[in-house]
Amino acid sequence: MISRFFLAVFLAVLMLVVGVSSYLFLYGRQSKVAVAPTKPTAAEPTPHAFVLPGTLYITQSGALYSYSYGRFHQLTGEDGWMQPSLTPDGNLLIVHRSGFYSDVFEMNRYGRVLRQLTNNAAPRRSYDTGDNHWSFYPMMTADGRTVFMSYDQPKFGYEVDMGIWSMPTFGSITRGQLWSDQYAEIGYTGGDIQPIPVPGGVIFTKYDRNPDGSIIGQLWFTNRPGSFGKALTSPGEDCREPALSPGKNYIAMICTYGKQIANLVIAPYGGGSIGARQAVITDQMVAQPQWAPDGSGIAYLAPALPDAPFQLFFISSLAYFPPAPSPVPTPSVIPGGPQGTPAPSPSPSPAPTPAPVKAIQMTSSLGLDATSTLAWAP
Amino acid sequence: MALAAASGSLSYFLPAAYLAFQSTGQNVVVPSPSPTSLLFTPTPSPSPVVQSGAFTVLLLGSDDDSKFSGDHVLTQSMILVRVIPSTKQVIMLSIPRDLWVPLSTGGSYKIDGAYSYGGAGAAIATVQENFGVHVNYYIWVGLLGLIRVIDAIGGIDVVTSNPVLDDYYPLDINTKSPYGYSRIAVLAGPQHLDGVHALQYVRSRHNDLQSDFGRSRRQQQVLLAIRQKAKQLSPEDIPTLANAIGGEIKTNISIGQVGAMLPLAASFDNPDAIQQIVLASPYTRGGAPNGSLYGNWGLILPLVHRWFP
Numbered sequence: 001m002i003s004r005f006f007l008a009v010f011l012a013v014l015m016l017v018v019g020v021s022s023y024l025f026l027y028g029r030q031s032k033v034a035v036a037p038t039k040p041t042a043a044e045p046t047p048h049a050f051v052l053p054g055t056l057y058i059t060q061s062g063a064l065y066s067y068s069y070g071r072f073h074q075l076t077g078e079d080g081w082m083q084p085s086l087t088p089d090g091n092l093l094i095v096h097r098s099g100f101y102s103d104v105f106e107m108n109r110y111g112r113v114l115r116q117l118t119n120n121a122a123p124r125r126s127y128d129t130g131d132n133h134w135s136f137y138p139m140m141t142a143d144g145r146t147v148f149m150s151y152d153q154p155k156f157g158y159e160v161d162m163g164i165w166s167m168p169t170f171g172s173i174t175r176g177q178l179w180s181d182q183y184a185e186i187g188y189t190g191g192d193i194q195p196i197p198v199p200g201g202v203i204f205t206k207y208d209r210n211p212d213g214s215i216i217g218q219l220w221f222t223n224r225p226g227s228f229g230k231a232l233t234s235p236g237e238d239c240r241e242p243a244l245s246p247g248k249n250y251i252a253m254i255c256t257y258g259k260q261i262a263n264l265v266i267a268p269y270g271g272g273s274i275g276a277r278q279a280v281i282t283d284q285m286v287a288q289p290q291w292a293p294d295g296s297g298i299a300y301l302a303p304a305l306p307d308a309p310f311q312l313f314f315i316s317s318l319a320y321f322p323p324a325p326s327p328v329p330t331p332s333v334i335p336g337g338p339q340g341t342p343a344p345s346p347s348p349s350p351a352p353t354p355a356p357v358k359a360i361q362m363t364s365s366l367g368l369d370a371t372s373t374l375a376w377a378p
Numbered sequence: 379m380a381l382a383a384a385s386g387s388l389s390y391f392l393p394a395a396y397l398a399f400q401s402t403g404q405n406v407v408v409p410s411p412s413p414t415s416l417l418f419t420p421t422p423s424p425s426p427v428v429q430s431g432a433f434t435v436l437l438l439g440s441d442d443d444s445k446f447s448g449d450h451v452l453t454q455s456m457i458l459v460r461v462i463p464s465t466k467q468v469i470m471l472s473i474p475r476d477l478w479v480p481l482s483t484g485g486s487y488k489i490d491g492a493y494s495y496g497g498a499g500a501a502i503a504t505v506q507e508n509f510g511v512h513v514n515y516y517i518w519v520g521l522l523g524l525i526r527v528i529d530a531i532g533g534i535d536v537v538t539s540n541p542v543l544d545d546y547y548p549l550d551i552n553t554k555s556p557y558g559y560s561r562i563a564v565l566a567g568p569q570h571l572d573g574v575h576a577l578q579y580v581r582s583r584h585n586d587l588q589s590d591f592g593r594s595r596r597q598q599q600v601l602l603a604i605r606q607k608a609k610q611l612s613p614e615d616i617p618t619l620a621n622a623i624g625g626e627i628k629t630n631i632s633i634g635q636v637g638a639m640l641p642l643a644a645s646f647d648n649p650d651a652i653q654q655i656v657l658a659s660p661y662t663r664g665g666a667p668n669g670s671l672y673g674n675w676g677l678i679l680p681l682v683h684r685w686f687p
Contacts, residue, residue: 033610034532034618100561129559130545136565152543160543188592190541190566207540207566213591213658215540217566240567254567260537260599262568285535287568302568307535307607309570371565 037309037367040065040072050360052314053294055109057084057092057375060368064094064111067312067362075111082372085139092375093117093138093147101132104149109377117147118173130155134162135173137194137373145169148195148202151176156183161191164204166225177225180204189215194373196244201272203232203251205240210258219253221272232274237265243298244269245291252280252289252298262286264300266320280320281359284313290374292317299362301370309367319357432462433514434686436502438493439597440520441550451520452490453501454581455597458511460686466646469685470601471655472594477673478666479508488670493518498628510679511686515631521551521581523626525573527604530622531611534576534603537568539596544582576600591658598654609644613637653685 040060055068063078080097084107087093091114092107101120107113117138122131138149151165151173161183167176179202180192189207196203201223207215217240222229233239239255251269254262255277264281267274284302287310291298297317301310439455456473475490482503483496492504502513519527528534542564550556562578571579580600583593611619631639646652661678662671 033607033615034530102563129561132545132561134543134561134563136563155545158544158546160545162541162543190543193541193566205566214595215592217540256537260602262537285537285568303535303570307533307603307610309533310568367570370569371567 033307037061038365039074040067040363040366040368041074043072043363043365050314052299052362053292053296053378055377056290056299056312057109057377058312058368059084059372060366062097062369064092064107066109075109076107082369083137084375085137085373086375086377087140088142088144090377093140095136095138100129102134102136104135104138104147117167117169118149118151130157130160136162139195139197140169141197142199146197148179148197150191150193150195150204152191153178154183156187159183159187161187161189162193164192164195164202164222166202179222179225179227180206180220181226181228192220194241196242198244198248198269201229203242203244205242206231208235210235214258216258217256219251219274223272230272232272237277239265241288243289243291246293246295250291252291254286254289264289264298264315266298278320280315284359287370288372288374290376293376293378299374299376301368301374304361304364310370311364311366312362312368313359314362315359316357319359322357430464432460432464434511435459435461436505436513436516437601438498438501438516438518439524440493440518441548449497450494453493453518454490455594456489456501456505457594457597457601458505458509458513458682458686461642463642463645465651466648467651467653468646469653469655470598471682471685472591472598472657473505473509474591474594474657474662474671476666476670477657477662478670479504479673482507488668498630508673509682509686511682515629515635517627517629517631519627521577523623524580525551525577526622526624526626527619528571528573528576530619531604531607533570533572534600534607535568535570536576536579536599536603538564538566538571538579539599541566542579542582542596544578547578547582571600571603591656594656595654598656602652605643605646655681655685 037060051070052067055066058065058067059082061078062080062082063074064076064081064084065072065074081094082097083095084092087106090109092109094105094107095102096105100122103120104117105113106115106117118135120133120135122128134152136150138147140147145168146166147169148164148166150162152160152162153165163178164180165173165176165178167173189209192204192206194205201221203219203221205217206220207217210216216235216238218235219232219239219242220229221232233253233255236257237255238258239253241254243252245251249269250266251274252264252266255265256262262285263279264286265277265279267277280298281300287301289298289300295317297314299312299314302313303309304311437455437457437459438453440451440453452475454475456475458471458473460469473489475488477489478486479489480486481492481495481500483492483500489504493501498516498518502516505511506513542562544562546559547562549558549560562582564575564579580593580597657673657678661674661681663674664671666672
């Protein structure tokens with residue numbers, strides 16, 4: 001009887017264990033598609049043989065992080081911060097986005113707000129949501145006297161397109177100037193965004209319409225306020241998100257060619273025009289390229305796996321500026337030898353093909369904000 | 379042992395099965411063609427090709443916030459999808475919600491009212507009668523449903539075509555005042571969208587010159603992104619998905635058919651085999667009652683029958 005009792009208990013426990021194990025086994029076989037991203041500071045630092053130079057400023061979930069020597073440091077709370085850019089004196093311009101409006105702030109490199117540059121909230125007594133404004137993608141000129149940004153003024157009822165505005169660094173937007181003409185063509189496209197001040201003008205992305213009604217992006221250049229400017233890229237390339245190299249002689253951009261792809265493309269830049277395009281990354285959904293301050297490469301955001309959140313990548317400049325091949329030795333004439341008689345040349349050996357340079361994945365489990373520019377300090 | 383394992387598995391899938399049975403396999407009564415449909419006799423297809431295993435799904439998307447009562451909602455989005463397994467082709471045709479048509483329930487109205495007057499059956503019958511197609515299945519999803527689906531699959535990657543700015547975006551989800559407005563700014567470029575922001579991207583139409591047509595393009599874009607992400611799902615994900623979606627989706631596709639379609643969806647991997655159609659000008663023109671659109675049926679029907687034989 002006792003043995004039967006123990007057998008029954010054993011079988012009951014076994015059934016319970018097997019049942020629970022089956023449940024847990026199935027639960028564990030779920031795909032990881034909905035796993036929440038890790039906070040940058042919580043992610044395990046990945047040992048890399050390569051460490052990015054300088055300090056990279058990057059945002060996730062509304063918080064600003066610095067990234068240097070392979071480690072992230074959280075500089076602000078998760079409070080709507082995005083799109084940092086460097087000022088000439090070493091601080092940051094950054095956007096603070098609320099539900100109905102966004103403003104530009106100056107912040108030091110430790111995340112302390114120094115001052116607010118715009119006041120885009122609607123007047124307190126206004127009930128019209130259209131009385132609020134957006135400011136995005138702020139950039140300061142090299143002399144530190146002017147701030148460029150995308151700003152949604154003027155507006156016409158439902159038609160809200162952003163324009164490229166400049167304002168004095170120590171002034172207000174009421175003293176600002178509109179550099180682009182977002183309503184010159186057919187409107188309702190989102191307008192002109194992401195300005196980059198360059199010597200002699202400003203580069204930005206203009207969103208415009210194709211004849212079939214679809215909307216495409218074009219890099220644009222204008223040299224004075226109120227002018228229409230000129231296109232730097234063709235409509236078929238559908239380029240956006242420009243970034244200027246430290247030497248201001250190359251531009252990196254994202255081109256989609258009208259498809260659900262996003263290639264990293266670079267081109268020489270000078271005097272308000274760009275040269276031959278060179279595709280650097282064609283097999284990832286690349287966003288927000290930023291040149292290393294020492295010219296050693298380009299950082300960008302992209303999903304590591306298809307349809308996953310965006311991670312930080314770096315591609316060395318060797319990928320797009322390969323070293324020149326070593327000079328081919330020429331046969332020399334042997335002194336005293338028979339002039340004019342070619343010496344037997346050694347059998348030609350093919351030049352070694354350099355291994356293709358691959359991008360380095362710097363993070364693996366984050367959810368970086370791909371609509372936010374990267375700022376990279378030396 | 380086997381019985382214990384089976385019971386463990388059953389307890390894993392049972393909640394999902396219960397929810398799934400509530401949402402799927404919906405009975406739909408499609409009324410017989412109304413006399414008015416005779417006015418819209420479809421042009422015979424020049425060479426109807428027999429497409430083995432092909433089927434047509436009508437996707438319906440509705441504002442189902444508290445402004446509306448019960449199931450009497452407008453279908454802000456109506457997309458006909460033709461799936462041809464043999465050639466791995468997908469054709470998506472967005473029907474303008476403002477298209478002025480005879481409804482299967484009688485009278486003429488914007489086509490988005492068909493569901494409001496007679497549910498899924500009326501919406502299907504109205505599309506069938508006016509476009510001369512046969513609809514095999516329908517899937518209806520509400521606002522929260524779209525948000526939950528996208529969140530449940532962990533978000534989607536999209537290259538948003540342009541900044542989508544709307545100063546008067548409906549503030550009608552999770553609010554006591556469904557008639558309020560919000561502002562949205564979905565920035566341009568490659569990005570990972572969660573459910574709320576994906577809904578903003580596909581729902582906003584105020585800041586779009588093409589209004590509903592521009593929105594239709596964005597809806598098709600997001601649908602393709604969802605399909606792409608769904609390829610990574612496994613059967614073990616079904617309980618979590620079903621729990622997340624709850625009753626926010628209705629369809630007449632049975633659970634068995636859903637199971638059969640999952641591997642089918644995963645096998646469609648050529649983006650060039652996906653045809654996207656929007657019935658903008660010259661297929662439609664303004665001037666119809668209540669700001670709606672007249673269809674140029676002489677152009678629409680040959681186009682539709684080319685892709686939806």
